Amino acid sequence: MTGLASIAGAGLMGRLMALKLLLRGWEVRLFDPDSRAGRSSAAYTGAGMLAPCCELEGSEPLISQLGRESVSEWRGIVEQLKAPVALQAAGTLVVAHGRDARELERLRHRTGDCGEVVGEDRLRELEPELTTFRRGLYFAGEGHIDNRQLLAALERTLLSFPRLQWIRGKLEEDAGDLVVDCRGLGARPDDSELRGVRGEVIYVRAPDVRLNRPVRLMHPRYPLYVVPRAEHVFVIGATQIESDYLGGITVRSSLELLSALMSLHPGFAEAEVMETCVNCRPAYPDNLPRIRVSPGRVRINGLYRHGFLLGPRLAEIACRVIDGERIEALESRIVGDLP
Secondary structure: OOOEEEEEOOOHHHHHHHHHHHHOOOEEEEEEOOOOOOOOOHHHHOOOEEOOOHHHHOOOHHHHHHHHHHHHHHHHHHHHOOOOOOEEOOOEEEEOOHHHHHHHHHHHHHHOOOOEEEOHHHHHHHOOOOOOOOOEEEEOOOEEEOHHHHHHHHHHHHHOOOOEEEEEOOOOOOOOOEEEEOOHHHHHHHOOOOEEEEEEEEEEEOOOOOOOOOEEEOOOOOOEEEEEOHHHEEEEEEEEEOOOOOOOOOHHHHHHHHHHHHHHOHHHHHOEEEEEEEEEEEEOOOOOOEEEEEOOEEEEEOOOOOHHHHHHHHHHHHHHHHOOOOOOHHHHOOEEEOO
16 A cells, blocks of 8 residues: 655654655655754654563563564665664673662562673673673663664665655644654644653763663663763663653752762763753553554554653554554553544
8 A cells, every 4th residue: 555645744754754654655745833853743852772681570461562573674764774883783781889788689580581681800801991780681682773873774765765755844734645643742623532751861082981871770760771872972861750841950850860870970960961951751541552543544653751761663654554464462451543
């Protein structure tokens, strides 16, 4: 099936759907009031973590199962793009200070056999500069993707298709053979179940720090994550606030994040704070995504904090729904009819 598809929302999900449909032969019109850089999208603020095992800590096994499939699809997507995107799969290392050892043990219990319990020697082999920690958990195969490079590369790739129109504005009417709604929280007027979950991140440059992979620092109130980028830049995050307030990062959040960061590695004490970012992720009450369909219309929403982890898999499932193909039992939990 092909024709004219109109996509509302040019965040991560909208761009992935546009690429999938273009590769299937559709003509695509992509609508978003934001600029093509996508600075207002939740994806622009995200850290791009691809950690299906670590997500077992606070998510249903369904997220991890779909996430594993999605992680394997990212490399194929990146290879199709017309600009480079940093994609790493060197695993995730999780550590905890002695007073928080129970949090590390709790994560080990929740993740089962996914992670490798590492002692001091193995930990030094993985991250030589984390000298204050004696044990941790290592999740091989996990990784991260540079979210901002990805948005830019998707923009460039989509614009290379003559069958794409990128329109700065809202989709005012249902036009074409198919409408795909990827508006995130912008869809709340039509979807009362959606809520916003605020996330706050800090970008720092730390020339005295070298990390080879994402590192999580367990804490009873907030598990800090540190994601390395090029040129000694790191993305720091942890906060997950039940709020759709888009004001600047709070003093308390900043202090908590940066204090925990310095406790991870003393070299962060002299880091340059480059940027603070805030956005709200769309979520449903059960924190699972939804793909809802009716004739000529598909809505994909509720990606919560799992946008990068699940994006490719959700786009593939949605395209199979559009083509009338069979959906697996696992996938059927998130696919249903539009009300």
